[in-house]
Amino acid sequence: MLNTVDPQPLLLTLKLATLTTGILLVLAVPLCAWLARGQGRARSLVEVLISLPLVLPPTALGFYLLITFSPASWLGGWLERTLSLRLVFSFNGLVLGSVLFSLPFMVQPLLAALRQTPVNLLDAARTLGKHEPTILWRVWLPHARHGVFAGTILAFAHTVGEFGVVLMLGGNIPDQTRVASIALYQEMEALNYPAAHTYAAILVVFSFLVLLALQRVQRRRA
Template sequence: MIDFAPLWLTLKLALLTTFILLVLSLPIAYWLAFSKSKLKTIIEAIVSLPLVLPPSVLGFYLLLAFSPENVFGNFLDQYFDTRLVFTFPGLVISSVIYSLPFMVHPLQTGFKSMSKTLIDASYLLGKSKLQTLLYVLLPNCKTSLLTGMILTFAHTIGEFGVVLMVGGSIPNETKVVSIAIYEEVQAMNYHNANVYSGILFAFTFIILLGVYSINHRFSKTSILP
């Protein structure tokens, strides 16, 4: 019998991660797109690390950082009575770190593609940088914004290495669908593993199909006279 709890937990994790990253990534992407600071290259490299770093490596260091035996984990435990190891909040924070480039990069690309004339006109009209971001940049970067949100959501759905290292497999707490698939295969219960995998496969395909369809629609609209 299929346990749907991992599916609902995965959906909850993906939604929270996407929302948090949307808020966090806007100022980061804006700064990376327009800053001329010497630190820009270093920040870009840090943001992009999850793209090339094995998830188990990132998960291992997050596990060490979150552990109550280390400085950061001990600080949270003593002063906030909070533990991030093998808890859902720990999964959320880990997912935010791991999926960061999937939100930042599309937004950064969208901001860079904006006409400088349009931005300068906003400043000449007395608009602040925040107002320009909210009322000029974002409305004209809908494709990039939507792409970042959907890719972040889809990427979080398929997380395994980071989730396994930081969260383990606690039913209704940290056991997401990718962990459920792994455990079903380990138990040689291929039917349940196939059901979970099929749901993820279909869901991810539909998401990507939607992204490309919307992007093509926006691109066609943008070239109309």
């Protein structure tokens, strides 16, 4: 049955998920460290904005990204004229949309793990004269490694299964924006059920393995 499908959407999906997860790791670590260090209106507002994609329909976010970065808008037009960067109906746009929509899936497990770190452990490192970046990388993150692992898995898996943002911002361009979820939808519309079954089965198996990995992480943590 595998020879009935085009492998390119699967490869493009893996590429998108890998890039998105790497970018999210770079962004989430300092962001979560800042959020976990205290309370305040600014931190609360940022945390709410980050969590917005959890309840916002993907098509709504994709629509506003499409409007914002369209060549007809001032920002999209400026990016295309100045940097030759086109984010609408392009792979770069998929990466941007995936980063924004998968951000809470990386941030929430990591932030929860950082907040569970004993305060006296961090204070002890400070009394030894360690600087904050050293404390983050040598004390805080190793103690919260289960949150890093869980956030990485969730962000990667969520990017693999994303449909609404990808469809609105990237469309269905072969070898550029046609990821596995879009290919599945296309094959179903074309009544090519063997190919649709193959794409769906791959996504189901992948989702099962992700949940199994998360369960093992939670058990080891407990």
